[in-house]
Amino acid sequence: MTILSKISIAAIMGAAVLVGGCATGPTQEQTGAVIGGALGGVIGSQVGAGRGRTAAIIAGTLAGAAVGGSVGRTMDEVDRMNVSRALETSPDNRPVAWRNPNTGHSFQATPTRTYQASGQDCREYTVIGNIDGSRETITGVACRDAQGRWINQ
Template identity: 35%
Template sequence: MKRFIASAIIATFLLGTVAGCANKAQTGAGVGSMAGATIGALTFKNKLTGAALGAGIGALIGYAIGNEMDKHDQAQIGKALEENPSGKPLAWKNPDTGASYEATPSTPYMQQDKVYRDIHIKATVDGQEKDVKAKAYRNPDGTWVLVQ
C-alpha cells in the first residue's frame, strides 16, 4: 500500500511537469485522478475500490475544472490566494464562458521553505455545481501554483 501511495504521489508530480504537453482538461483530469486515487485509497477499507472510485471522481472534477478555467479564472484564484484574508471568499463570473466561481483561501502556512494555502473553489459551469479543494504554493515572483 505504501508503494502505491508513493507511486501516486510521484505520478502526480510527473503529470505536473509534463502539463505543457497536454491541454487544460487533460492535465486537470490526470491530476484529479491521481489525487482522487490517493485520497480514495487512504479513506476506504478496500484500498483498491477506494482508489478506483477516487480516481474516477477526481478525473471528472479535474477535467471539468481544467476544461472551463481560463487565464482570467486562474488570475482570480491567484488574487484570492494573494489578497484575501483566510475564510473570505472571492466571487467572479467569467465573461467569456459564463461560468461563475467562488474561491475561499485558508490560513497560509510554511512547508519546504514555501508559503502554501489551501483553497476551496466552488464552480457553477453549465448549471452544474462543482466543489474542489486544492493546495497552492507561492512562487518568489508572487504567482500562485495550484498543486492539487
C-alpha cells in the same frame, strides 16, 4: 529507474500523445487530466511499500486525473487568474467572487487557511462554481513557488 522517474516519463508521454494527436492541441480537460494524473501518481508513490505502494500510485493517478479533468473542464485562464488574485489579496475566510465574461460561469474563491510548509507560503482554498446551472465545489492547496506564483499542490 525509480517509480518517480517512471511516472514523470509516463506523464510526459501522455502529454505528447495528447498534443501530437490533435491538430488544435489538447483541451483544458485533457491537460488537467494529464497533470492531475501525474501529480496524483507522485503523491501515491510516497505512500506505503511494495504492493501497497503500487496500489497507492494507481489510485493517486486515477483520482488526480479525475480531479484535474474536472477543474480543466470548468475553469479557464481568467478563472485561474482570479483564484490567484484571491490567494494573493484576500484574508482567510473572505470570498472573492467573479463572473467569467467568456464562459458566463460564476465562481467564488475563498482562502480558508494560511500556513508555512518547507519555507513556502501555502493556502488552503475552496472554489464554488456555478457552471451551466450546476454548482461545483473544488478544494485545494496552493503554495508559492520561487517566482512568487501560486502553484496547486
